[in-house]
Amino acid sequence: MRSTDASGDSNLSAYLNEQYAGGAGAGKYVFLRLSTDAAQTGSSSRYLVTSVDGAIAEGDESIRPQISYLTTANVFIPDIALIDLGGPVEGTDASSWSDSLPAHAGANYVVPGSGNLRGETGSSIFPGYSLTVEAGGRFQIRAKDLDGEVTTVERLLLNGGNSYSAGGFAEVTAGTGSDLANVLDGTLMNSGYTRLTTFGNAGGNAISRSLTVQSLVSGTGRIQVRENTGSGLTTATMTNAGNTFAGDWEVESGSHLLFASAGAVGAGAIEVKAGGKVEIVGDWASTENLTVADASGTEVVVGSHDWTVAELFLGEESLPAGVYTVAELNVLSANAVFSGNGSITVADGPTTALGLWRLFYFGSTANMGVGADEFDANGDGESNLLEFATGQNPNGNTLAVFELTGDLPILEFSYPRSVEAVEDGMVFVVEWSDTLLPGSWSTAGVADVLNSMNPGTSEVENRLASVPAGSDRRFVRLRVELP
Numbered sequence: 111m112r113s114t115d116a117s118g119d120s121n122l123s124a125y126l127n128e129q130y131a132g133g134a135g136a137g138k139y140v141f142l143r144l145s146t147d148a149a150q151t152g153s154s155s156r157y158l159v160t161s162v163d164g165a166i167a168e169g170d171e172s173i174r175p176q177i178s179y180l181t182t183a184n185v186f187i188p189d190i191a192l193i194d195l196g197g198p199v200e201g202t203d204a205s206s207w208s209d210s211l212p213a214h215a216g217a218n219y220v221v222p223g224s225g226n227l228r229g230e231t232g233s234s235i236f237p238g239y240s241l242t243v244e245a246g247g248r249f250q251i252r253a254k255d256l257d258g259e260v261t262t263v264e265r266l267l268l269n270g271g272n273s274y275s276a277g278g279f280a281e282v283t284a285g286t287g288s289d290l291a292n293v294l295d296g297t298l299m300n301s302g303y304t305r306l307t308t309f310g311n312a313g314g315n316a317i318s319r320s321l322t323v324q325s326l327v328s329g330t331g332r333i334q335v336r337e338n339t340g341s342g343l344t345t346a347t348m349t350n351a352g353n354t355f356a357g358d359w360e361v362e363s364g365s366h367l368l369f370a371s372a373g374a375v376g377a378g379a380i381e382v383k384a385g386g387k388v389e390i391v392g393d394w395a396s397t398e399n400l401t402v403a404d405a406s407g408t409e410v411v412v413g414s415h416d417w418t419v420a421e422l423f424l425g426e427e428s429l430p431a432g433v434y435t436v437a438e439l440n441v442l443s444a445n446a447v448f449s450g451n452g453s454i455t456v457a458d459g460p461t462t463a464l465g466l467w468r469l470f471y472f473g474s475t476a477n478m479g480v481g482a483d484e485f486d487a488n489g490d491g492e493s494n495l496l497e498f499a500t501g502q503n504p505n506g507n508t509l510a511v512f513e514l515t516g517d518l519p520i521l522e523f524s525y526p527r528s529v530e531a532v533e534d535g536m537v538f539v540v541e542w543s544d545t546l547l548p549g550s551w552s553t554a555g556v557a558d559v560l561n562s563m564n565p566g567t568s569e570v571e572n573r574l575a576s577v578p579a580g581s582d583r584r585f586v587r588l589r590v591e592l593p
Contacts (some may be wrong), residue, residue: 175214180565187239190217192225193499198250200228201236213237221247223277228252228285229261236263236296243280245271245302251292255322263296263325270302270331279334283307284321284344291320291347300329300355305337308365310343320344326568328374330357340364340385348374352568361386363407366388372415373568390415395462395470399423400454404443412436412450419465422456431458463530464592467498471505499536499590501528501570514586516579523575523586524561529568535593540575551587554578 156189174188191208192199199206201213206227207290213219219238221227225248229236231252243265245248249266253259271278284292284307295539309319327333327350335346345366351373359378361367363385369375372392379398395418402410424443431453440446448454457469465475472481480487483495487504497503500510516522523540532538540558543550555578566572577586 113268128335146226188217189220190238191220191222192227192247195222195224196226198226200230201232215239218242220244221249223247229331231286232257233258233259234261236261236266240265240267242267243282244269245280246277248281248283250283251294251321252285252287252295254287255291255293256287260293260295260324263294263298266294266296266298266325268298268300268302268304268329268492268578270300270304272303274303274305274334279305281305281307282323283323284309284319285441287319288317288320291322291345293322293324294421296326298323298325298327298329300327300331300333300357302331303334304331305334305336306346307338308344310337310341310364311339316343318343320346322347322349324349326350327353327355329355332358332360333378334360334362335365335367335386336362337365342366342387350374352443352570359388361388382410384488387411389413390417392420392562393417393470395466396420397466402447404445404447406445408445408447410448412448412452412454414450415452417452418455418457418469420457420466422454429456431456463534464498464536467530468494471503489522496590499528499538500526501533512588518579521577521579521586523577523588524564525573525575526570527573527589528570531590537591537593538573539589539591540577540586541589542580542584544575544580544582544584546585551589557561 136519141473154190176589188209192583193208195205204210204212207219209217213236215237217238218240219242221241221243223244225247227248227516228250229252233253238410241249243266243462251261254274267281268282269281273279280302281304281323282294286292297333306321308321309317311317323346327348333355337344337561342364345368347368347370349370350369353374353376355376355378357378359367359375359380361380361382366387366389369390372390372394375390375394375396377396377398380388380399381401382403384403385407386403387409389411391413393415397420399416399421400419402408424439429442433453434449435453436450439448455469457475466531468477468481469475472487474481477483479485481494484493486493488506490507493512494504496510502508502510510526513524514521525540538558539553540556541551541553541554542556556575558575561572561574564572577584
């Protein structure tokens with residue numbers, strides 16, 4: 111019997127996957143021909159499969175060739191569009207969708223331009239694999255915080271356009287009730303121009319309908335917070351401290367954007383328009399800009415916290431690097447737009463994550479003194495650079511946790527890795543040696559992956575490196591290097 115070697119296995123698997131094309135090739139046929147050295151028998155037009163020693167094994171199924179082929183589950187997911195456009199429609203209404211069924215599992219749902227989809231009342235989980243709201247489309251959240259309700263969309267994709275003109279943005283709105291907040295949970299991936307809309311008034315009456323987003327927010331683009339009447343009666347609150355959104359937050363006039371923690375800002379920049387209000391509950395260190403309109407009604411609530419930004423634009427002016435108290439900022443502005451007793455630091459020099467980390471903990475971005483990379487600020491045996499690389503407070507009493515476990519033939523080395531350090535370009539290398547001698551360290555056979563059983567957080571991820579075991583002894587270390 112002939113069989114493929116390791117290279118042939120790989121090539122065959124790659125060929126089958128290419129034909130399958132992630133589901134796009136579903137329904138195609140792949141024909142495989144089996145040829146053996148055994149002769150045909152009798153008048154039958156078939157081949158017998160032989161064993162490795164050439165013996166005929168017509169009835170022995172154990173040596174018959176078998177192809178083991180695995181595909182990813184649920185890779186072929188149909189797209190279903192909202193077809194009842196214009197007025198608000200229910201996702202549970204079969205006539206709303208292109209497949210003539212109520213929203214169900216196993217499908218990607220799309221709300222196109224002029225589509226207006228209502229979420230369910232009460233607590234609910236959107237059944238589809240994903241829900242995409244395109245430019246011109248709207249999704250209403252109708253779960254009420256006062257009743258402990260939450261609308262969950264596991265994969266909400268906001269695919270906005272390139273402007274806030276009619277039809278140019280995707281929208282999520284607070285959908286029902288008065289003097290309360292509608293609540294959204296799950297994940298939210300943003301792209302393009304999108305809007306979170308709250309309602310201060312409706313029909314001439316104050317209704318104070320806010321929006322709370324517990325979802326993990328990621329992506330890029332621009333997210334605008336806007337109250338429909340700009341009366342300042344409502345709040346859009348971002349609560350997820352693990353947000354990674356890396357675009358721009360924009361606060362419109364008469365609108366209030368509240369970040370329940372500094373982490374909820376993600377990696378985004380913030381722009382507060384004339385008459386807008388922003389508040390961050392926590393010490394915020396960012397490599398992005400804060401832009402504030404120097405206008406009546408604008409409010410930036412610093413509170414008792416300390417913020418650090420790459421640049422601070424106050425009106426048309428970019429403030430020089432330095433530390434500014436709230437009182438000092440209000441002296442520099444024509445309108446007292448800042449409140450609290452905290453401070454805002456404008457970074458000097460390169461605005462890398464490492465530089466801002468030094469500024470936050472040591473008061474300077476400079477690689478010198480107690481903030482120098484090789485200095486051990488807290489005397490715990492770990493350099494400042496290692497503390498940054500592993501997501502620690504260099505003035506605290508913590509130590510990075512490294513573990514080496516396993517047995518022949520593979521050892522497992524686990525360690526923490528700062529997400530900011532990776533984004534800064536820092537290099538992490540797991541290497542081994544049997545002698546500890548200079549020049550003996552090697553990365554041969556090392557495979558470093560995310561620990562799927564314990565992945566960590568949005569700030570510090572847990573890594574797991576497989577290392578070949580030695581015959582007698584083996585030393586393993588983590589080396590970190592600046593880009």
